[in-house]
Amino acid sequence: MRFIFLFLSATITVALCFVLDTKVVIPAPLGRLLSPQEGVWQNAESVHEDYSADLHFGNLQGKVDVYFDDRLVPHVFAEKENDAYFVQGFLHAKFRLWQMELQVLSASGRASEVVGEIALSHDREFRRLGMVYAAENSLKEMEKDDSIKSACDAYTSGVNAYISTLTKSDLPLEYKLLGYVPEKWNNLKTALFLKYMSFDLSGHENDFEMTNAKNYFTKADFDQLFPIFQDSLDPIIPKGTVFAYPKVIPVVPAFADSIYSNFLHQTTEAAEIVKPDPSNGSNNWAIASSKTRNGAPILCSDPHLGLNLPSLWYEMQISVPGYNAYGVSFPGSPNIIIGYNDSCSFGFTNGGRDVRDYYEVKFKDETKSEYWFDSSWVKTTRRVEKYKIAGKPDFFDTVAYTIFGPVMYDHSFGGKYSLGGKNYAVKWTAHESSNELRLFYLLNRAKNYADYLVATKNLKTPGQNCVFACKNGDIAMRTQGYFPAKWKGQGDFVMPGYDSAYLWQGMIPEDETPFEFNPFRAFVSSANQRPVDSTYPYYLGREYPLARGAFLNKSLATMQDVTVQNMMDLQLSTVDYFASMAVPVLLKNINQELLNSEEMIFYKKLQDWNYHDEANSIVPTLYYITWKSLTDTVFNDEYANAPKYTQRPFESTLLEAVLRDSSYKFIDNITTNKKESLQDVCIASFKYAASKCSKLQKDNLLLWGNYKDTKVSHLLRLPMFSKMHLFVSGGENAINAMKNDHGPSWRMVVSLTKNTEAYGIYPGGQSGNPGSKFYDNSILDWAAGKYYKLWLMTQSEKQDSRIKWQMHFSTI
Amino acid sequence: MKFFSSVLLMALLSFSACLFMPWWSIAIACFIVSLIIPQKRGWAFLSGFISLFMLWFSLCFWISKNNNHILAHKISLLILKVDHPIALILFTAFIGALVGGFASLTGSLMRKSSVAN
Numbered sequence: 011m012r013f014i015f016l017f018l019s020a021t022i023t024v025a026l027c028f029v030l031d032t033k034v035v036i037p038a039p040l041g042r043l044l045s046p047q048e049g050v051w052q053n054a055e056s057v058h059e060d061y062s063a064d065l066h067f068g069n070l071q072g073k074v075d076v077y078f079d080d081r082l083v084p085h086v087f088a089e090k091e092n093d094a095y096f097v098q099g100f101l102h103a104k105f106r107l108w109q110m111e112l113q114v115l116s117a118s119g120r121a122s123e124v125v126g127e128i129a130l131s132h133d134r135e136f137r138r139l140g141m142v143y144a145a146e147n148s149l150k151e152m153e154k155d156d157s158i159k160s161a162c163d164a165y166t167s168g169v170n171a172y173i174s175t176l177t178k179s180d181l182p183l184e185y186k187l188l189g190y191v192p193e194k195w196n197n198l199k200t201a202l203f204l205k206y207m208s209f210d211l212s213g214h215e216n217d218f219e220m221t222n223a224k225n226y227f228t229k230a231d232f233d234q235l236f237p238i239f240q241d242s243l244d245p246i247i248p249k250g251t252v253f254a255y256p257k258v259i260p261v262v263p264a265f266a267d268s269i270y271s272n273f274l275h276q277t278t279e280a281a282e283i284v285k286p287d288p289s290n291g292s293n294n295w296a297i298a299s300s301k302t303r304n305g306a307p308i309l310c311s312d313p314h315l316g317l318n319l320p321s322l323w324y325e326m327q328i329s330v331p332g333y334n335a336y337g338v339s340f341p342g343s344p345n346i347i348i349g350y351n352d353s354c355s356f357g358f359t360n361g362g363r364d365v366r367d368y369y370e371v372k373f374k375d376e377t378k379s380e381y382w383f384d385s386s387w388v389k390t391t392r393r394v395e396k397y398k399i400a401g402k403p404d405f406f407d408t409v410a411y412t413i414f415g416p417v418m419y420d421h422s423f424g425g426k427y428s429l430g431g432k433n434y435a436v437k438w439t440a441h442e443s444s445n446e447l448r449l450f451y452l453l454n455r456a457k458n459y460a461d462y463l464v465a466t467k468n469l470k471t472p473g474q475n476c477v478f479a480c481k482n483g484d485i486a487m488r489t490q491g492y493f494p495a496k497w498k499g500q501g502d503f504v505m506p507g508y509d510s511a512y513l514w515q516g517m518i519p520e521d522e523t524p525f526e527f528n529p530f531r532a533f534v535s536s537a538n539q540r541p542v543d544s545t546y547p548y549y550l551g552r553e554y555p556l557a558r559g560a561f562l563n564k565s566l567a568t569m570q571d572v573t574v575q576n577m578m579d580l581q582l583s584t585v586d587y588f589a590s591m592a593v594p595v596l597l598k599n600i601n602q603e604l605l606n607s608e609e610m611i612f613y614k615k616l617q618d619w620n621y622h623d624e625a626n627s628i629v630p631t632l633y634y635i636t637w638k639s640l641t642d643t644v645f646n647d648e649y650a651n652a653p654k655y656t657q658r659p660f661e662s663t664l665l666e667a668v669l670r671d672s673s674y675k676f677i678d679n680i681t682t683n684k685k686e687s688l689q690d691v692c693i694a695s696f697k698y699a700a701s702k703c704s705k706l707q708k709d710n711l712l713l714w715g716n717y718k719d720t721k722v723s724h725l726l727r728l729p730m731f732s733k734m735h736l737f738v739s740g741g742e743n744a745i746n747a748m749k750n751d752h753g754p755s756w757r758m759v760v761s762l763t764k765n766t767e768a769y770g771i772y773p774g775g776q777s778g779n780p781g782s783k784f785y786d787n788s789i790l791d792w793a794a795g796k797y798y799k800l801w802l803m804t805q806s807e808k809q810d811s812r813i814k815w816q817m818h819f820s821t822i
Numbered sequence: 823m824k825f826f827s828s829v830l831l832m833a834l835l836s837f838s839a840c841l842f843m844p845w846w847s848i849a850i851a852c853f854i855v856s857l858i859i860p861q862k863r864g865w866a867f868l869s870g871f872i873s874l875f876m877l878w879f880s881l882c883f884w885i886s887k888n889n890n891h892i893l894a895h896k897i898s899l900l901i902l903k904v905d906h907p908i909a910l911i912l913f914t915a916f917i918g919a920l921v922g923g924f925a926s927l928t929g930s931l932m933r934k935s936s937v938a939n
Contacts (some may be wrong), residue, residue: 012931015931016928016932020931022924023853026849026921027849031844031845040917041845041846043901044901044917045845045878045914045918046881048840049845050893050897051881051893052885055889056889057888057889057890057892730895730900780896781889781892781896783890
């Protein structure tokens, strides 16, 4: 009898251990996950955690002292330059390891190794876009540069030094939840991370959607739907700037009119491309000392990106003999990316130019070994991609490389949609070798305008508007990058891949980069708008947002006696400049006699609106719904039979059209016999918005802050690790371009006084651990529009009361 | 007396084992203690159960309290779908207790007689 019980009891015990240690029976290994000495409890960091430590590593050349202030910002003092990068790598890993690795896994198309087959399509898309190929090309260039190579080597060994101290119980929470362990870091991963940023910031193309639009509409309609220039454009480099005669003059290929710019012919089925969020919202500007109260230049930078936890940014100071730099860094890369040093300050907004084009390629046969190019069969090179998939056998994929770049879409891979048997190669500036790290490396050390000029030359992809201000009074803006010199319309659509005439014929020479240096207007600014007016001799594509840039320039032009507080207020400005142009059109064209009493109340509110996208106002909600509905009413009938992925007009197109001409062709609904007027569509849209708003009011969702429902999401989209339902002001066309999940990822104001007075904040916290009190500690302050004073510490201040913890690194 | 020393020994041995070995070494710890210290079957189960319940409860409670329950709030939402740190601590302790109890019972059943001669 005892043996039966023994057998039963032993079986139960072993079974319990097995079930609780694996995902075979229950969805999570609850025993392992919850065991207090090994599982997630170990990530519940004490609120009195002592981060101080004495550490010894053989690969250090000298001593490094790290002082953490009360916000857990490390101030790194190294005797040797490369030791600072070692410690930067160590700290990035200590506080952000999981996100660093996840970003790289995603960039290199390896997410299926962790999450399984569900990510295979993403992985193939990234590999076929040539992300790894691009990173390998850049790594070669980076490693040719001795100083960058040694900085990367030191950074990598710092990351790995931390990884090798990890035990099972120290693993970041997400590794435990997903059940994998970190790999060693290497320089290729740094290059991959930088390519991930290139992907995120240089995906401004709609080639397939535009091709469908071209094929669907007539040329006259197309030109009205997608104008190249906007009337209300206020470019980064002011109108009237004289540009030199271009050194590169691209030639339009023969017969392009019938082969390429051929409108209204059969529709093609296009793939839906994985694209970064098209949202823009970044601002940067610098004000000359003549305009500031304290007589020192001020630089402001607020890059807008998708907002995530752990944050993309990690704030820190790097001090070595020779320079002191402070600002935000990218976990995954050495250097300070946006910030300031003893002499100057620097920041970026996205250039948003189209640097990625597609070519339709014809293969000889299914082996994809030859393609038709300039009247002969040309050999492809082939790259075999191997995918490891969690819980499944490996998957292999062959990608053909052409003169343009990888054939991203072919019969074996169409993304999510069918391509009708066509093959598309992608050409992207990010594929080419470049050494962007040198830009940051040099900016961290820059002392003057000349240093800034040398530094910015290293920026290829993503193209950025680089703002600069120096204590000697210099301010500058360069719309920098590696851009193809295109003939008008080149790359708007998918191009034929059999004719070398459609290749990029040259790049815009670096010395023809539009720039401003100490301009008469005493400020420089950029807000993702078109960099130049129509007199610039190169074609720069069609779509750029214009409202923020126009408002920013207008505000800066009138400001005098500027203080740091003024600049913070401007960064936080919720004035919706687009609405200030659009609402008068709406009001004028809505016949009040046709409104019922409830609609009339809404109308009055719209009339009294001060165009501020304030969280606690209902009018921004009313306006956004009305304008969206107006756009839909005007264009939906024309698009009713268009292919699914056909480009819609850009936001400003309708507004500029009706400002110019109230009988804009597309206002008429082509499905009715009646000829609709602007008044008809305005009232219909307003009535629709009013009824929608009264519904929202009943659900308590009408206030702009509730309607917009801003959040900062954890990278795994787990709501309990995210900060949801933030009640914040701002909107897409305000300087404070705060949207649902996209907004100011770092706000910085630097007054370049003798001792530098700087302020900044990002939505997140220094620790990437959801179990730390430093995980999301700055989000509420950020949401409330507060700034932290940034402290470029000197070594003599190590007794300062702000220092809470110290780490001392030395060689063994 | 045997009961209390068993409970204490199991807790001590489990804690030490988990410093070096995976979490399921608590089963080995309870098994060994019950193999050595004879108890009635029911008491054996209970000693393992209570020992691990108390050990894991106090460890988690101590960790979580020092953490102001920041993480327990989040993990309880993730696993139990309710925002309740103490529920998560009790749930954790129960898992340990279940394994401890059965391991201890198994150890006791390995002995010929449930009471020392």
